[in-house]
Amino acid sequence: MTTPTMTIPTQRKPLRLKRMRKRSAQAERSLFRILLRDKVGLAGGLIVVVVALAAVLAPLVAPYDPTAMSEWRLSSPNSVFLLGSDEAGRDLLSRSIYGARTSLTVSITVIACAAIIGVTLGLLAGYYRGLVDNIIMRFMDVLFAFPTLLLALAVVAALGTAIENLILALVIVFIPTFARIARSAAITLAQEPFVESARAIGARDSYIVFRYILPNALAPIAVQVTISLAYAILVEASLGYLGLGVQPPAASWGAMLASGKAFVEISIWPSLVPGVCIFITVLGFNLLGDALRDSLDPRLRSQA
Template identity: 65%
Template sequence: MVNQTEAIAPPPPLTRRARTKRLFGQLRLLDTLRRDKIGAIGAVLVVVMTSLALFAPWVAPFDPLAMSSGNRLVSPSTTFLLGSDEAGRDLLSRALYGARTSLVVSLTVVIIAGLVGVTLGLISGYFRGIIDGVTMRFMDIIFAFPTLLLALAVVATLGPEVRNLVIALSIVFVPSFARVTRGAALAISAEPYVEAARSVGVANHRVISRYVLPNVMAPIAVQFTISLANVILVEASLGYLGLGVPPPTPSWGAMLASGKSFIELSMWPSVVPGLFIMVTVLGFNLLGDSLRDSLDPRLRLRN
């Protein structure tokens, strides 16, 4: 007679290589982009904008801080490809360096918020009970505040510095990761192999790291992509209000704010950063939607 515990014994823990392979197998990124043209467009936009940001020192035609009083508010020309601002600074160079600022801040925020949010979500979804109740009620309190308003309040309290901006945005985006992770962790924790691992005395932290976490990485990856777009928008909004990255560092939001005062004389100081924001956010949103659709079994069957 087969022992019941042996019949439902947990599978052997996956190696790091196997967990990585499973994650990319779940995402099926290349297959998804091959079938989903919209997602492929988003991936191309993300790659292009990221490459421009990384290679800005070599791509930018001018120093983004160099001013020229004789070239104020110049329209696009062979010298200034996208025009110049009110101080005679090249808009293309400033937009490229602004991309570096926005992407670095956004990536830092999403990594911090992801680490904290995923940890809270795993603990909450796995242990449930009072831990789940307290953690999720605290996340609900943060969610109750509008995203921009909460970030604005934190930055205004701490001061307009890059470090404070990262702290403020990280606080705002932690609940998103926590809720997504908790929902997936609740479903995985109810699986027979997880219950079997508990019954044979496997430590909770090993169950979470070996069985629960690898199976919730796919929705976390989607949330990571979509959150990047949202952080870029909020960071630009704070920069527009004067609470973003402090000058003279180029920032898309600050460029929009300074350009609006001269909109009647030249539209380019406002149009250029706006276009960069639109293209970058559009790319991350299209890529995130494509990943989400590839992970939804109902949408896969429909396609």
């Protein structure tokens, strides 16, 4: 008697992976088309790119050393100093470019650390719920109880004005926002059938959280990153204005505003130039964040 044989569909898994990759590529093209249609978002992205390039290439694009002093004090824009000079005769254009490097370095470092810590805590709180959720979120509530700038001021005043302390203060400020967003997404996604299926086959909790829940929660997290970057620039500039940010002679937009206010009746340029830089950079990140939020909306993507 011949034993019947069974044909194993060895091509099913490769075909499934191929289809998933095809759908992912189609979704990326759809997202890119929506972003291209949003002219305001493109303008915001262009602003962010220009500011980032200026910060990265500061030694190459800045016409002068930002700490070099001259006899041209509080001068208006001219052929020597394109945006004028400050009370010490330093070039405002060069100091603004290096100020962009300071603001972006601090802001990107802060938001990257805050996002990693906050998202991890939020995912754990939303996935496990119960005691873990209560402990993590009550601690986040304590941080939320303090006004953002006041909490940052307290940390910097207690630890000192070193740039490491400034970054630490801002990381503490931004962690709760990312934790709440990740927790909300984790609570919703933990009830989805694909997560329950992963549990049924014995997948580890860490695998489920970072393989299934985190990728599906990236959309709101990405939007929050762009918005938080804009806010971090404002907070860093505020601390610099109060003398608790990056210390002179290093260039900082907030410190430039603070030093320029004493001479505003003589020359507006030392205050106007850094103020415009802060405004344009924050505007660029906000416009980019709005465009990213709209492009990640499933209802809009389905129309692309």
